[in-house]
Amino acid sequence: MGDERTLKTYLKYLEDAGIILTVSKSGRGLRELEKPEKIYLNNPNLSHAIAGHAPAEKGNIRETFFINMTHTLHKVTAHEQGDFFLDGKYAFEIGGNNKGTAQIREVKNAFLAVDNIEIGVGNRIPLWLFGFLY
Numbered sequence: 001m002g003d004e005r006t007l008k009t010y011l012k013y014l015e016d017a018g019i020i021l022t023v024s025k026s027g028r029g030l031r032e033l034e035k036p037e038k039i040y041l042n043n044p045n046l047s048h049a050i051a052g053h054a055p056a057e058k059g060n061i062r063e064t065f066f067i068n069m070t071h072t073l074h075k076v077t078a079h080e081q082g083d084f085f086l087d088g089k090y091a092f093e094i095g096g097n098n099k100g101t102a103q104i105r106e107v108k109n110a111f112l113a114v115d116n117i118e119i120g121v122g123n124r125i126p127l128w129l130f131g132f133l134y
Contacts, residue, residue: 004035011036018042021067025078037078040064062094062115062127069130081107094127 014020022036041047044064047056063083070076070086079085082093082104091110093103097117104110114120115127 008035011039019046021064021071023067023076023078023084038063040067043068058096058115059094062096062113066092066094066113066127066130069133073133079107082110 011020011022015022019042021040021042023038023040024036040060041050041064044056044061047061047064067076067084070084074086075088077085077088079091082091084092084094086092089109091104091107092113093099093101093110094113094115096115099112099114101110101112101123104112111123111125113127113130114124117124117126120126120129
C-alpha cells in the first residue's frame with residue numbers, strides 16, 4: 001500500500017462493501033477521505049468468525065453492536081468524553097453492567113448503553129434495546 005491516501009481508499013472500498021463501519025470526528029467519514037477515528041467490523045458476528053477459537057474482545061463487540069444498530073437511522077460521530085455522538089445531540093458511552101458515569105458526568109444529554117442489564121434506570125439504557133432500531 002503506498003501511502004495514506006491509498007489506505008483511506010481501501011478503507012472506503014471496505015465500507016462501501018459493507019464489511020466495515022468507520023466513525024470520524026466530523027461525521028463526513030471516508031467519503032471525504034478523512035482519517036477515521038474508529039474502525040469497526042460491520043457486524044459483531046464477523047468478530048466471532050475472525051477470532052476463531054480465541055475469545056472476541058467484549059468491549060469491541062458491544063461498540064460494534066451499538067454502531068451497527070444506530071448508524072442507519074442516525075449520524076454517528078466520535079465523542080471526546082464518550083464513545084459515540086448521535087445526531088450531534090446525544091453522547092453515548094458503551095460498557096458492561098459495572099460501567100460508571102464518571103466519563104460522561106459533565107456531558108449534556110449523555111447516556112450509558114449497558115450490557116448485561118434488563119431494565120434501564122436514569123441515563124442507563126440496556127444495550128440490547130438498541131437491537132430494536134435495526
